[in-house]
Amino acid sequence: MVTLNRRRLLAALGGTAVVSLAGCATAPAKPAARVVVIGGGFGGATAAKYIRLWAPEIDVVLVEREAAFVSCPLSNLVLGGSEKIENLTTGYGTLQKRYGVRLVRGEAVAVDADKRLVRLASGDVLPYDRLIMSPGIDFQYNLVPGLESADAQAKVLHAWKAGPQTLALRRQLETLPNGGVYALHIPKVPYRCPPGPYERAAQVAWYFKQHKPRSKVLVLDSNPDLVSKKALFLKAWSEQYPGIVEYRPNSELVRVDAASNTIELSFDKVKADVLNVVPAQQAGRIAQAAGLLSGSNKWVGVNFQTFESLAVPGIHVLGDATASAPGMPKSGFMANNHAKVAADAVIALLTGRTVNPEPIIANTCYSFVSDTDVVHVASVHKWDAAQKTLVPVPGSGGLSAQANAIEGQYAKSWARNIWADALL
């Protein structure tokens, strides 16, 4: 529970902790309502921007740990060496300057849903009328014996949140000798970005093919089969990287020995030169702290008309942290679309308008199988009154016919456009 410290609260509201709205002449003296958004990723940044875009009378405070946004989409290309992380990085300044979003650099650690307060690690307290949370994922290192310690985690990387780990894994791959083995372990579904591991395998193989052709990419999947774009990835691996990529299904993790880069699996034991373990995942920590996970649930149940938590009123949850609707992947595109439905619903709830009863959202996930060629999966999700959730529209959506360079260009353009849609 939050202990309200009056001085801290005042500091957060009027002082240096919150960036002032100076220069925004149209800002009302007293806002109609205040929305706090936790997390400046694809979901949170988009929600903050769109509330200001659609309802400038509402005050929006965005709480984010990091100084800049680094995109997970395209980050596998950094591992392959055909893209630079600087090109995947966007600052938060424009959200403040152009849209009047108030930025707070910090980490939300607790929520008092009765008093409608968010407490930050700094001790500052932010009051809200509605809270939007887009906290992403938290790794369940307790399910990865051998990777509990910070030292072990610094050696056996996940690189499943783009940033320093992406660069560190790239450096590990650069030091891998020709003839070495890169092993990637994939957790059971659901996890962030279903096709991401297979794209990563292709990107590392693309790098090996050019620079270390005797090396191997070993894909150790906890799942019984590829969970996304199966035929397209298998074709790309076998045609473009024959003898480099090897796929092993049903490879459930038993334990890891970080010192020797060894992973013990249910039926096997593998020693790698570079071991990359993507741990099992659950909703980000603040969702857990706010009591949004009931029982043994790992993800936050939401009403998909409003994205309001089913457990705690007044808190809307977006993106990977949600218990996905049927056929809905945990993707940045999906989080962006969640944000717009939630932004509109929050505005409706705060202004007394009826919530839109028929949301329609969509997804397109592009995966690079080389530096230029891409495969996609697309879907459209519509509210189903009988099932009370979003469901894929029958006959809509689908896959690329084959990997192709035209979609490679679209994929890079898509990335620039969605980053701008969220942040610029």
Place this chain on the structure above:
Amino acid sequence: MKSLFSPRIALPAVAAVFALSASSATRADDPRVRVWAASCAACHGTGGSAQTGIPPIAGQDKAVLQQKLLAYKAGTLPATVMHQHAKGYTDEELAHLAEHFARQPK
């Protein structure tokens, strides 16, 4: 469901066009359509004004946009992904989207 051509929607929209005001156009938006259209912005840019590489759809002729969307849906206009998206919407929803993006500033 409201018809695209019901006076309740069409009249404010026409007024907004005459006023040539972005804020009037925003006020004239049916919030339901505005959120549907916002989904498209993930590729086509906020308000349909793509920064680069993907065809911008803001301020295009409404009839042309509508015909294209219906042709994607029917499978008569080749596409990489739009044929798969268009099939997720009713003809009426596509008409609403065409009308929405036609009203957005380029």
